[in-house]
Amino acid sequence: MADLVCTGCGSLCDDIQVQVEENRIVVIDNACAKGAALLYALGNPKRRATCLVNREEVSSEKAIEEAKRLLSESKRPLIFGLDNSTLETQAKAISLAQKLGAVIDDASSFSYGELILSLLKGSLPGCSLSQVKDRAGLLMYWGSNPLHSHPRHLAEFSYYSYTEYDIAGWVPKATLSCIEVRDTELSYICNPVFKLSPGKDREFIQDVLSLIKGGNGTEEAKTFCELFKASRFSLIFCGRGLVYSLNGDFGLFNELVGKLSQWTRSCVIPMVDDFNMLGFNKLLRQKTGYINQVSFAGGVSHGPEFSFLEQLRKGLLDCVLIVGSAPFSTLPLSLRRNLSNTRVICLSSLITPTTKAADVVIATAAPGLEHGGKVVKMDGEEVNLVKVEESAYPSEEDILERLLGENR
Amino acid sequence: MSAFESKYLEMVIITYHDDFLKVAEIKEGVGSLYERLAAVVWLSPDDLKLLGVGEGKPVELSNAIGSIVLQAKSNPKVKPGTGHMPFSLYSVRLTSYDPAKGKLPNFKRIEVIAVPTGRDITPVSELEGGKLA
Numbered sequence: 001m002a003d004l005v006c007t008g009c010g011s012l013c014d015d016i017q018v019q020v021e022e023n024r025i026v027v028i029d030n031a032c033a034k035g036a037a038l039l040y041a042l043g044n045p046k047r048r049a050t051c052l053v054n055r056e057e058v059s060s061e062k063a064i065e066e067a068k069r070l071l072s073e074s075k076r077p078l079i080f081g082l083d084n085s086t087l088e089t090q091a092k093a094i095s096l097a098q099k100l101g102a103v104i105d106d107a108s109s110f111s112y113g114e115l116i117l118s119l120l121k122g123s124l125p126g127c128s129l130s131q132v133k134d135r136a137g138l139l140m141y142w143g144s145n146p147l148h149s150h151p152r153h154l155a156e157f158s159y160y161s162y163t164e165y166d167i168a169g170w171v172p173k174a175t176l177s178c179i180e181v182r183d184t185e186l187s188y189i190c191n192p193v194f195k196l197s198p199g200k201d202r203e204f205i206q207d208v209l210s211l212i213k214g215g216n217g218t219e220e221a222k223t224f225c226e227l228f229k230a231s232r233f234s235l236i237f238c239g240r241g242l243v244y245s246l247n248g249d250f251g252l253f254n255e256l257v258g259k260l261s262q263w264t265r266s267c268v269i270p271m272v273d274d275f276n277m278l279g280f281n282k283l284l285r286q287k288t289g290y291i292n293q294v295s296f297a298g299g300v301s302h303g304p305e306f307s308f309l310e311q312l313r314k315g316l317l318d319c320v321l322i323v324g325s326a327p328f329s330t331l332p333l334s335l336r337r338n339l340s341n342t343r344v345i346c347l348s349s350l351i352t353p354t355t356k357a358a359d360v361v362i363a364t365a366a367p368g369l370e371h372g373g374k375v376v377k378m379d380g381e382e383v384n385l386v387k388v389e390e391s392a393y394p395s396e397e398d399i400l401e402r403l404l405g406e407n408r
Numbered sequence: 409m410s411a412f413e414s415k416y417l418e419m420v421i422i423t424y425h426d427d428f429l430k431v432a433e434i435k436e437g438v439g440s441l442y443e444r445l446a447a448v449v450w451l452s453p454d455d456l457k458l459l460g461v462g463e464g465k466p467v468e469l470s471n472a473i474g475s476i477v478l479q480a481k482s483n484p485k486v487k488p489g490t491g492h493m494p495f496s497l498y499s500v501r502l503t504s505y506d507p508a509k510g511k512l513p514n515f516k517r518i519e520v521i522a523v524p525t526g527r528d529i530t531p532v533s534e535l536e537g538g539k540l541a
Contacts, residue, residue: 034427037434110512148427181422182492183485198422198517244516332503332513333474351437353536
């Protein structure tokens with residue numbers, strides 16, 4: 001059996017074992033349904049992307065040539081995605097953006113960006129998942145249902161990972177709580193559950209802050225404060241529910257965590273879905289000072305006007321290079337229309353709605369299975385992906401190196 | 409206005425991450441299983457009654473952005489006036505993005521009008537990729 005780090009979600013579970021026979025996985029141990037589905041799909045030729053130019057199957061060479069041509073002719077290119085790529089690939093993409101004078105952005109610019117920036121700057125306290133196990137007294141999932149988004153998160157890193165866990169007779173060592181707008185599989189096992197009306201997270205935070213500052217608070221705010229007071233070390237796992245309820249503005253949330261830290265060590269971990277979003281944000285910040293929304297046209301510029309969404313909305317782009325991402329599955333309709341009117345080059349290992357819409361598709365090897373590399377987990381820890389199988393496809397890094405070479 | 413459209417409800421759709429849908433998408437791509445799992449909205453039994461829609465029957469959700477027909481399912485845990493549906497190609501068909509109103513697209517809390525309909529469930533092939541009209 002070979003060890004493998006699963007790239008199915010942001011948890012990056014490192015205890016997956018696979019048996020490979022004739023360069024094909026025949027047994028998978030420990031993976032969740034999502035991780036197993038990914039390995040299954042990567043082994044299924046019907047699910048693998050093929051190289052295409054204008055929807056006609058071509059050789060890898062021809063697809064790369066066409067991508068080079070489109071990029072060299074482009075006056076307003078943008079590179080998007082990279083949250084499911086290795087740090088090595090991300091570094092190449094940043095170099096390519098520099099050479100092209102392109103805009104570069106990732107999905108954090110319309111999701112976890114501000115939260116991740118606060119963690120990277122140190123204005124929000126973070127910690128590693130290995131510190132959580134056996135130490136944290138309170139595990140609070142806020143706007144996240146890990147049983148669907150990160151199926152092994154509770155078992156590997158939080159509630160069920162504590163050493164005293166025993167199927168025969170287990171007494172919880174930590175309090176498991178959640179803040180949710182609906183009943184979920186998680187909320188059934190949490191106590192207490194803070195059930196908010198949709199979009200009312202900001203009001204709830206204001207209630208808690210008002211109570212902490214000596215004002216009147218709701219019963220729920222009082223219960224929330226008591227939980228944190230009773231725990232010496234508390235974790236808040238922030239999900240998309242919180243991100244979108246706060247509309248990406250984490251000022252008030254940061255203030256709340258600061259106040260809670262007066263009573264207890266309170267740390268925050270973002271429940272990022274893509275396995276290397278933090279890596280991209282960290283790397284781009286090292287190179288430019290910014291985590292996303294960067295333009296290399298005439299030096300380094302940053303701002304919301306350089307977000308993928310704004311560039312699309314304003315119809316500013318004439319060529320988009322998408323690496324390891326599927327925006328045609330997730331973007332609002334108006335933006336998808338604008339994207340479909342732009343030249344799209346897509347690097348992908350699987351067929352997605354984006355590969356079906358792209359002008360050029362370059363099929364790639366899958367990171368973490370067919371090539372190795374470094375990635376950064378949701379808690380900021382660096383993880384090494386290992387190669388388990390040989391691949392007929394080039395890696396994203398190799399393709400970007402070739403595009404970079406020709407566009408220098 | 410047809411007999412179907414005489415009843416309608418204004419409601420807020422809450423989207424969520426569905427692992428079963430994600431697994432189907434990874435394993436089989438955007439196809440019939442994806443459609444079966446994604447083209448669903450969970451409504452309160454009271455709202456289903458008000459709309460005159462039976463369990464598993466089609467309901468049309470629409471707003472200024474777009475319109476889709478989904479299978480309506482009953483769930484007593486859902487509050488009247490709200491609907492729950494997995495985040496998918498269907499939900500993004502109703503998602504707005506207006507930076508004057510908010511920094512982020514409105515992925516999670518979507519205002520719609522729900523109307524009973526005799527139309528078929530929107531095929532997923534109408535929603536994915538390609539050059540859009």
